[in-house]
Amino acid sequence: MLKSIYEEIKKYDNIVIARHIGVDPDALGSQFALKTAILYNFPNKKVYAVGSKSARYNYFPKLDKYERIDNSDTLLIVVDTPDKKRVDISNFDTFPNVCKIDHHPFIDKFGSLEYIDINSSSASELVLRFFKENNIDFLKDTAEYLYYGIVSDTNRFLFNTTSETFRIVSDLVFRYHIDIEKLYKNLYARPFSEVRFQGYISENMKLTENGFAYIIISNDVLLKYGVDSSSAGNMVNNYNNIDEVLAWATISEDVKNNQYKFNIRSRGPIINNVAERYNGGGHAMASGARVNTMDEVELLINDLDNVCRIYREEE
Ligand SMILES: [Mn+2]
Numbered sequence: 654m655l656k657s658i659y660e661e662i663k664k665y666d667n668i669v670i671a672r673h674i675g676v677d678p679d680a681l682g683s684q685f686a687l688k689t690a691i692l693y694n695f696p697n698k699k700v701y702a703v704g705s706k707s708a709r710y711n712y713f714p715k716l717d718k719y720e721r722i723d724n725s726d727t728l729l730i731v732v733d734t735p736d737k738k739r740v741d742i743s744n745f746d747t748f749p750n751v752c753k754i755d756h757h758p759f760i761d762k763f764g765s766l767e768y769i770d771i772n773s774s775s776a777s778e779l780v781l782r783f784f785k786e787n788n789i790d791f792l793k794d795t796a797e798y799l800y801y802g803i804v805s806d807t808n809r810f811l812f813n814t815t816s817e818t819f820r821i822v823s824d825l826v827f828r829y830h831i832d833i834e835k836l837y838k839n840l841y842a843r844p845f846s847e848v849r850f851q852g853y854i855s856e857n858m859k860l861t862e863n864g865f866a867y868i869i870i871s872n873d874v875l876l877k878y879g880v881d882s883s884s885a886g887n888m889v890n891n892y893n894n895i896d897e898v899l900a901w902a903t904i905s906e907d908v909k910n911n912q913y914k915f916n917i918r919s920r921g922p923i924i925n926n927v928a929e930r931y932n933g934g935g936h937a938m939a940s941g942a943r944v945n946t947m948d949e950v951e952l953l954i955n956d957l958d959n960v961c962r963i964y965r966e967e968e
Pocket residue numbers: 679680733756775776806
Protein backbone atom coordinates (compact mmCIF):
# COMPACT_ATOMS: atom_id res chain seq x y z
CA MET A 654 0.00 0.00 0.00
CA LEU A 655 2.79 2.46 0.87
CA LYS A 656 4.38 1.65 -2.49
CA SER A 657 1.10 2.33 -4.31
CA ILE A 658 0.71 5.66 -2.51
CA TYR A 659 4.19 6.59 -3.72
CA GLU A 660 3.20 5.66 -7.28
CA GLU A 661 0.25 8.03 -6.97
CA ILE A 662 2.50 10.84 -5.74
CA LYS A 663 4.79 10.33 -8.73
CA LYS A 664 1.83 10.66 -11.11
CA TYR A 665 0.57 14.05 -9.95
CA ASP A 666 2.22 17.46 -10.31
CA ASN A 667 -0.26 19.06 -7.98
CA ILE A 668 -0.51 17.65 -4.46
CA VAL A 669 -2.54 18.89 -1.51
CA ILE A 670 -1.86 17.54 2.00
CA ALA A 671 -4.58 17.91 4.62
CA ARG A 672 -5.15 16.68 8.19
CA HIS A 673 -7.71 16.92 10.99
CA ILE A 674 -9.38 19.97 12.50
CA GLY A 675 -8.17 20.90 15.98
CA VAL A 676 -4.60 20.76 14.77
CA ASP A 677 -1.78 19.21 16.84
CA PRO A 678 1.94 18.56 16.35
CA ASP A 679 1.44 15.08 14.88
CA ALA A 680 -1.01 16.41 12.29
CA LEU A 681 1.39 19.22 11.36
CA GLY A 682 4.48 17.04 11.66
CA SER A 683 3.20 14.35 9.30
CA GLN A 684 1.84 17.01 6.94
CA PHE A 685 5.03 19.06 6.69
CA ALA A 686 7.33 16.03 6.65
CA LEU A 687 5.46 14.77 3.59
CA LYS A 688 5.43 18.17 1.94
CA THR A 689 9.14 18.87 2.43
CA ALA A 690 10.24 15.37 1.41
CA ILE A 691 8.11 15.40 -1.75
CA LEU A 692 9.49 18.82 -2.72
CA TYR A 693 13.05 17.69 -1.98
CA ASN A 694 12.68 14.72 -4.33
CA PHE A 695 10.41 16.38 -6.90
CA PRO A 696 11.29 20.08 -6.97
CA ASN A 697 8.96 20.72 -9.89
CA LYS A 698 5.82 19.52 -8.19
CA LYS A 699 3.49 21.93 -6.46
CA VAL A 700 2.73 20.78 -2.92
CA TYR A 701 0.33 22.52 -0.55
CA ALA A 702 -0.08 21.89 3.18
CA VAL A 703 -3.55 23.13 4.05
CA GLY A 704 -5.77 23.66 7.09
CA SER A 705 -6.41 26.22 9.78
CA LYS A 706 -3.41 27.52 11.64
CA SER A 707 -2.69 27.86 15.35
CA ALA A 708 -0.27 30.41 16.80
CA ARG A 709 0.69 27.81 19.37
CA TYR A 710 2.53 25.78 16.73
CA ASN A 711 4.38 28.60 15.00
CA TYR A 712 7.58 26.54 14.99
CA PHE A 713 6.09 24.77 11.98
CA PRO A 714 6.15 26.54 8.59
CA LYS A 715 3.18 28.56 7.38
CA LEU A 716 0.25 26.68 5.95
CA ASP A 717 -0.64 27.19 2.30
CA LYS A 718 -3.74 28.68 0.74
CA TYR A 719 -5.31 26.47 -1.85
CA GLU A 720 -8.50 27.49 -3.58
CA ARG A 721 -8.70 25.69 -6.92
CA ILE A 722 -12.11 24.35 -7.83
CA ASP A 723 -11.16 21.87 -10.55
CA ASN A 724 -9.01 19.24 -8.87
CA SER A 725 -9.24 16.44 -11.38
CA ASP A 726 -5.45 16.65 -11.86
CA THR A 727 -4.67 16.99 -8.14
CA LEU A 728 -3.85 14.35 -5.54
CA LEU A 729 -5.20 14.93 -2.03
CA ILE A 730 -3.32 13.15 0.76
CA VAL A 731 -5.00 13.14 4.16
CA VAL A 732 -2.84 12.32 7.19
CA ASP A 733 -3.75 11.62 10.83
CA THR A 734 -7.53 11.68 10.21
CA PRO A 735 -9.91 8.69 10.19
CA ASP A 736 -13.14 10.41 9.14
CA LYS A 737 -14.07 12.64 6.28
CA LYS A 738 -16.01 15.12 8.39
CA ARG A 739 -12.92 15.97 10.45
CA VAL A 740 -10.63 16.67 7.48
CA ASP A 741 -9.65 20.34 7.71
CA ILE A 742 -10.39 21.33 4.13
CA SER A 743 -13.39 23.21 2.80
CA ASN A 744 -13.71 21.66 -0.65
CA PHE A 745 -13.04 17.98 0.03
CA ASP A 746 -15.61 16.82 -2.52
CA THR A 747 -13.80 18.55 -5.38
CA PHE A 748 -10.91 16.03 -5.07
CA PRO A 749 -11.53 12.83 -7.02
CA ASN A 750 -8.12 11.36 -6.07
CA VAL A 751 -7.56 10.83 -2.36
CA CYS A 752 -5.05 8.83 -0.28
CA LYS A 753 -5.08 8.41 3.49
CA ILE A 754 -2.25 7.67 5.96
CA ASP A 755 -3.57 7.28 9.50
CA HIS A 756 -3.11 5.63 12.88
CA HIS A 757 -6.64 6.10 14.29
CA PRO A 758 -9.24 3.34 14.47
CA PHE A 759 -11.07 3.15 11.14
CA ILE A 760 -14.19 5.31 10.72
CA ASP A 761 -14.81 6.18 7.03
CA LYS A 762 -13.28 5.04 3.81
CA PHE A 763 -12.74 8.27 1.88
CA GLY A 764 -9.65 7.50 -0.18
CA SER A 765 -8.97 5.05 -2.98
CA LEU A 766 -5.72 4.13 -1.19
CA GLU A 767 -5.76 4.00 2.60
CA TYR A 768 -2.83 2.98 4.78
CA ILE A 769 -3.94 2.53 8.37
CA ASP A 770 -1.97 1.08 11.29
CA ILE A 771 -3.70 1.66 14.61
CA ASN A 772 -0.75 0.19 16.50
CA SER A 773 1.54 2.94 15.32
CA SER A 774 2.47 5.74 17.73
CA SER A 775 1.59 8.53 15.35
CA ALA A 776 0.88 9.53 11.79
CA SER A 777 4.43 10.86 11.74
CA GLU A 778 5.79 7.37 12.44
CA LEU A 779 3.77 6.11 9.46
CA VAL A 780 5.08 8.85 7.21
CA LEU A 781 8.59 7.85 8.24
CA ARG A 782 7.71 4.22 7.40
CA PHE A 783 6.43 5.46 4.04
CA PHE A 784 9.79 7.15 3.37
CA LYS A 785 11.75 4.05 4.36
CA GLU A 786 9.68 1.62 2.35
CA ASN A 787 10.12 3.72 -0.77
CA ASN A 788 13.75 4.73 -0.16
CA ILE A 789 12.77 8.38 -0.08
CA ASP A 790 15.57 10.67 1.01
CA PHE A 791 14.92 13.72 3.16
CA LEU A 792 16.71 16.51 4.98
CA LYS A 793 16.94 17.61 8.60
CA ASP A 794 13.84 19.82 8.56
CA THR A 795 11.72 16.82 7.57
CA ALA A 796 13.34 14.72 10.31
CA GLU A 797 12.51 17.41 12.88
CA TYR A 798 8.85 17.54 11.83
CA LEU A 799 8.64 13.78 12.27
CA TYR A 800 10.28 14.01 15.67
CA TYR A 801 7.79 16.64 16.85
CA GLY A 802 4.91 14.43 15.74
CA ILE A 803 6.13 11.22 17.34
CA VAL A 804 7.19 12.82 20.63
CA SER A 805 3.99 14.77 20.94
CA ASP A 806 1.53 11.97 20.09
CA THR A 807 3.27 9.58 22.50
CA ASN A 808 3.40 12.32 25.15
CA ARG A 809 7.16 11.92 25.39
CA PHE A 810 7.02 8.12 24.99
CA LEU A 811 4.36 7.55 27.62
CA PHE A 812 1.77 5.99 25.26
CA ASN A 813 1.72 3.74 22.21
CA THR A 814 5.47 3.38 22.43
CA THR A 815 7.15 0.16 21.40
CA SER A 816 10.77 -0.82 20.92
CA GLU A 817 10.15 -0.03 17.25
CA THR A 818 9.23 3.56 18.18
CA PHE A 819 12.47 3.95 20.12
CA ARG A 820 14.45 2.36 17.32
CA ILE A 821 13.22 4.67 14.58
CA VAL A 822 13.44 7.76 16.79
CA SER A 823 16.95 6.86 17.87
CA ASP A 824 17.87 6.44 14.22
CA LEU A 825 16.38 9.83 13.30
CA VAL A 826 18.18 11.63 16.13
CA PHE A 827 21.48 9.96 15.24
CA ARG A 828 21.33 10.46 11.48
CA TYR A 829 20.17 14.05 11.47
CA HIS A 830 21.89 15.30 14.64
CA ILE A 831 18.55 16.46 15.97
CA ASP A 832 18.91 19.01 18.75
CA ILE A 833 16.37 17.49 21.13
CA GLU A 834 16.47 20.29 23.68
CA LYS A 835 15.78 22.92 21.05
CA LEU A 836 12.76 20.97 19.83
CA TYR A 837 11.46 20.40 23.37
CA LYS A 838 11.63 24.11 24.03
CA ASN A 839 9.34 24.65 21.05
CA LEU A 840 6.99 21.85 22.06
CA TYR A 841 6.78 22.52 25.78
CA ALA A 842 7.49 26.20 26.45
CA ARG A 843 4.33 27.81 27.83
CA PRO A 844 3.24 31.12 29.29
CA PHE A 845 2.74 31.44 33.04
CA SER A 846 -0.97 32.07 32.43
CA GLU A 847 -1.26 28.42 31.43
CA VAL A 848 0.37 27.24 34.62
CA ARG A 849 -2.07 29.32 36.66
CA PHE A 850 -4.90 27.95 34.54
CA GLN A 851 -3.74 24.41 35.25
CA GLY A 852 -3.92 25.28 38.94
CA TYR A 853 -7.53 26.34 38.43
CA ILE A 854 -8.39 23.06 36.71
CA SER A 855 -6.70 20.93 39.39
CA GLU A 856 -8.55 22.83 42.09
CA ASN A 857 -11.98 22.66 40.43
CA MET A 858 -12.15 19.30 38.68
CA LYS A 859 -15.09 17.20 39.85
CA LEU A 860 -14.70 13.51 40.56
CA THR A 861 -17.61 11.04 40.48
CA GLU A 862 -17.76 7.97 42.69
CA ASN A 863 -17.17 5.84 39.58
CA GLY A 864 -13.82 7.46 38.90
CA PHE A 865 -14.74 9.93 36.18
CA ALA A 866 -13.15 13.38 36.61
CA TYR A 867 -14.25 16.38 34.59
CA ILE A 868 -14.35 20.13 34.51
CA ILE A 869 -16.58 22.48 32.52
CA ILE A 870 -14.57 25.56 31.62
CA SER A 871 -16.69 28.55 30.73
CA ASN A 872 -15.62 31.22 28.30
CA ASP A 873 -15.40 33.66 31.25
CA VAL A 874 -12.76 31.45 32.87
CA LEU A 875 -10.83 31.19 29.59
CA LEU A 876 -10.86 34.99 29.35
CA LYS A 877 -9.85 35.41 32.98
CA TYR A 878 -6.78 33.20 32.54
CA GLY A 879 -6.03 34.49 29.05
CA VAL A 880 -6.02 31.06 27.38
CA ASP A 881 -7.94 29.80 24.37
CA SER A 882 -10.17 26.73 24.23
CA SER A 883 -7.53 24.67 22.42
CA SER A 884 -4.93 25.19 25.16
CA ALA A 885 -7.67 24.28 27.62
CA GLY A 886 -8.09 21.05 25.68
CA ASN A 887 -4.38 20.29 25.78
CA MET A 888 -4.44 20.47 29.58
CA VAL A 889 -6.25 17.15 29.64
CA ASN A 890 -2.96 15.29 29.22
CA ASN A 891 -1.78 16.44 32.64
CA TYR A 892 -4.25 14.30 34.58
CA ASN A 893 -3.10 10.77 33.83
CA ASN A 894 -2.11 8.20 36.45
CA ILE A 895 -4.19 9.65 39.28
CA ASP A 896 -5.21 6.84 41.65
CA GLU A 897 -8.89 7.76 41.90
CA VAL A 898 -9.38 8.66 38.23
CA LEU A 899 -10.18 6.09 35.52
CA ALA A 900 -11.26 8.51 32.80
CA TRP A 901 -11.32 12.27 32.67
CA ALA A 902 -12.31 15.18 30.47
CA THR A 903 -11.88 18.88 30.04
CA ILE A 904 -15.01 20.49 28.61
CA SER A 905 -14.38 23.96 27.28
CA GLU A 906 -16.86 26.44 25.95
CA ASP A 907 -16.08 27.51 22.40
CA VAL A 908 -18.18 30.64 21.89
CA LYS A 909 -16.90 31.18 18.37
CA ASN A 910 -18.46 27.91 17.21
CA ASN A 911 -21.21 27.92 19.80
CA GLN A 912 -20.08 24.53 21.11
CA TYR A 913 -18.67 22.69 24.06
CA LYS A 914 -15.48 20.84 23.29
CA PHE A 915 -14.72 17.62 25.16
CA ASN A 916 -11.16 16.36 25.42
CA ILE A 917 -11.39 12.91 26.93
CA ARG A 918 -8.71 10.56 28.22
CA SER A 919 -8.83 7.17 29.88
CA ARG A 920 -6.53 4.68 31.47
CA GLY A 921 -8.90 1.73 31.23
CA PRO A 922 -12.47 2.27 30.03
CA ILE A 923 -12.86 2.53 26.25
CA ILE A 924 -14.16 5.99 25.44
CA ASN A 925 -13.99 6.51 21.68
CA ASN A 926 -17.26 4.71 20.97
CA VAL A 927 -18.97 7.06 23.44
CA ALA A 928 -17.33 10.09 21.80
CA GLU A 929 -18.47 8.88 18.38
CA ARG A 930 -22.09 9.23 19.48
CA TYR A 931 -21.45 12.90 20.22
CA ASN A 932 -19.95 14.22 17.03
CA GLY A 933 -16.48 13.01 17.90
CA GLY A 934 -14.15 10.05 18.11
CA GLY A 935 -10.48 9.20 18.27
CA HIS A 936 -8.43 6.54 19.98
CA ALA A 937 -9.73 4.03 22.51
CA MET A 938 -8.03 5.92 25.36
CA ALA A 939 -7.88 9.45 23.91
CA SER A 940 -10.82 11.05 22.18
CA GLY A 941 -12.63 14.29 21.56
CA ALA A 942 -16.23 15.34 21.00
CA ARG A 943 -18.22 18.49 20.37
CA VAL A 944 -21.75 19.20 21.49
CA ASN A 945 -23.99 22.22 21.19
CA THR A 946 -26.03 22.45 24.36
CA MET A 947 -25.56 22.12 28.10
CA ASP A 948 -28.11 19.27 28.04
CA GLU A 949 -25.84 17.32 25.73
CA VAL A 950 -22.84 18.16 27.92
CA GLU A 951 -24.62 16.52 30.82
CA LEU A 952 -25.66 13.51 28.76
CA LEU A 953 -22.11 12.93 27.64
CA ILE A 954 -20.74 13.32 31.17
CA ASN A 955 -23.30 10.75 32.26
CA ASP A 956 -22.35 8.31 29.52
CA LEU A 957 -18.64 8.62 30.33
CA ASP A 958 -19.37 8.14 34.02
CA ASN A 959 -21.35 5.03 33.12
CA VAL A 960 -18.47 3.57 31.13
CA CYS A 961 -16.28 4.01 34.23
CA ARG A 962 -18.90 2.34 36.45
CA ILE A 963 -19.21 -0.68 34.13
CA TYR A 964 -15.44 -0.95 33.82
CA ARG A 965 -15.03 -0.97 37.57
CA GLU A 966 -17.77 -3.56 38.04
CA GLU A 967 -16.16 -5.86 35.50
CA GLU A 968 -12.69 -5.48 36.88
MN1 LIG B 1 -1.89 11.61 15.53
